[in-house]
Amino acid sequence: MACKQFDRVAQFLNLPEKTQAIIKWPQRSLSVTFPVKMDSGEVRMFSGYRVQHHLALGPTKGGIRFDPDVTLGEISALAMWMSWKCALVGLPFGGAKGGVCCQPAEMSKKELEGLTRRYTQELIPFIGPQKDIPAPDIGTDEQIMAWMMDTYSMQVGYPVPGVVTGKPVTIGGTLGRKEATGKGVAFLVKKITELLKLPGPLRVIIQGFGNVGSVSACQLVKDGAVLVGVSDSSAALYNPKGINYFQLLEYKEKTGRLAGFPEADEMDGVELLCQHCDVLIPAAKERVINEVVAEKLRCRILAEGANGPTTPEADHILEERKEIFIIPDILCNSGGVIVSYFEWVQDMQSYFWSEAEVFNALCRILSGALDSIMQFSHENKVSTRMAALSLGIKKVAEAKEMRGVFP
Numbered sequence: 001m002a003c004k005q006f007d008r009v010a011q012f013l014n015l016p017e018k019t020q021a022i023i024k025w026p027q028r029s030l031s032v033t034f035p036v037k038m039d040s041g042e043v044r045m046f047s048g049y050r051v052q053h054h055l056a057l058g059p060t061k062g063g064i065r066f067d068p069d070v071t072l073g074e075i076s077a078l079a080m081w082m083s084w085k086c087a088l089v090g091l092p093f094g095g096a097k098g099g100v101c102c103q104p105a106e107m108s109k110k111e112l113e114g115l116t117r118r119y120t121q122e123l124i125p126f127i128g129p130q131k132d133i134p135a136p137d138i139g140t141d142e143q144i145m146a147w148m149m150d151t152y153s154m155q156v157g158y159p160v161p162g163v164v165t166g167k168p169v170t171i172g173g174t175l176g177r178k179e180a181t182g183k184g185v186a187f188l189v190k191k192i193t194e195l196l197k198l199p200g201p202l203r204v205i206i207q208g209f210g211n212v213g214s215v216s217a218c219q220l221v222k223d224g225a226v227l228v229g230v231s232d233s234s235a236a237l238y239n240p241k242g243i244n245y246f247q248l249l250e251y252k253e254k255t256g257r258l259a260g261f262p263e264a265d266e267m268d269g270v271e272l273l274c275q276h277c278d279v280l281i282p283a284a285k286e287r288v289i290n291e292v293v294a295e296k297l298r299c300r301i302l303a304e305g306a307n308g309p310t311t312p313e314a315d316h317i318l319e320e321r322k323e324i325f326i327i328p329d330i331l332c333n334s335g336g337v338i339v340s341y342f343e344w345v346q347d348m349q350s351y352f353w354s355e356a357e358v359f360n361a362l363c364r365i366l367s368g369a370l371d372s373i374m375q376f377s378h379e380n381k382v383s384t385r386m387a388a389l390s391l392g393i394k395k396v397a398e399a400k401e402m403r404g405v406f407p
């Protein structure tokens with residue numbers, strides 16, 4: 001998917017073949033296998049990866065995913081998208097991504113700590129505040145980042161908060177990082193709602209109720225929207241009269257799942273995506289909006305909280321469906337990496353900002369990137385996704401061309 005998108009944009013931009021070849025492939029890929037002592041006394045082997053897509057603009061940046069579907073191919077695609085995203089919003093980073101193939105929900109805290117520390121140990125020569133800076137993604141959180149930072153720091157012999165972002169505030173994290181991605185999604189939805197002059201209250205459906213999905217829901221509900229549908233890996237819930245977000249959150253925190261929540265009907269997860277709403281936010285995994293779903297969507301705004309939720313085949317269909325406005329993933333969920341950048345800057349300077357400073361700066365960058373996309377899309381008569389990818393890829397291509405080929 002990532003390569004198909006790249007090829008299409010490279011052709012559109014008329015990039016020289018040499019430049020295309022240089023920026024298409026990941027610069028560095030690390031594949032590791034390591035043992036972890038499980039609570040049962042058994043020693044289990046796990047596979048992990050870290051891919052650094054390009055280092056033309058600065059160190060690389062990207063999340064760490066703990067998930068059973070993790071493969072080298074998936075991580076490479078996610079690293080490539082991170083490159084275009086960082087370039088689009090003007091951050092001095094290349095893209096990276098990492099992950100371990102595992103089932104975090106079925107592991108104890110001790111087992112997760114063991115896995116995180118052994119994986120980090122394998123990454124030590126590969127990461128660092130000037131080299132490659134991991135962050136949370138699916139299945140990882142502040143605690144995992146704290147263990148990563150501790151493992152790295154113990155090895156080098158002094159505290160290195162800038163080696164990861166998305167850490168707890170007590171050990172050098174920034175205010176606002178945990179909510180950054182979801183708040184960024186809600187901010188952009190608000191901007192597009194104003195642009196399209198959609199009357200309120202907005203009816204919202206969200207796939208995924210983890211970090212991105214639940215924070216987006218919270219912010220949109222606070223802004224007056226009505227949550228009519230929501231799903232996690234256990235169930236998809238729908239109530240056209242509205243689902244009480246705060247009761248739902250309490251239920252999820254208590255039971256660990258959405259299934260069984262009494263104030264809504266359960267339905268098939270794919271069906272939920274196709275229900276009538278103003279805003280649809282996929283905030284779980286890749287490729288959920290395929291050509292079949294794309295034909296059936298009944299939303300006005302598709303806000304891509306997840307990375308790569310829409311397949312290229314679905315994109316062709318959506319390009320014809322002008323009534324649906326797409327906020328493409330590399331803009332929509334970029335709040336996470338933007339505030340990660342602020343965290344890294346604060347760590348490097350040992351000087352910390354207020355939450356208001358973080359969010360004001362975040363909104364300024366998001367607004368600027370949205371304006372550039374709208375202008376490019378208008379001037380070149382292309383979709384918002386083509387515009388966003390073109391702006392990101394063009395910047396990386398220019399940097400690579402300026403730096404030349406070594407030696």
Ligand code: NDP
Nearest residue numbers: 137138139181208209210211212232233284306307333336
């Ligand atoms: P989390 O692990 O916090 O949440 C993922 C959510 O997706 C969980 O609620 C999970 O369910 C749900 N889920 C998994 N499979 C399905 C399914 N088949 N149907 C419906 N829901 C499902 O991850 P994040 O919120 O961090 O990440 C979500 C997406 O956002 C990913 O694509 C990620 O790459 C992207 N993203 C995340 C950023 C961040 O800052 N965290 C930054 C930028 C992008 P359950 O709760 O049952 O496990």
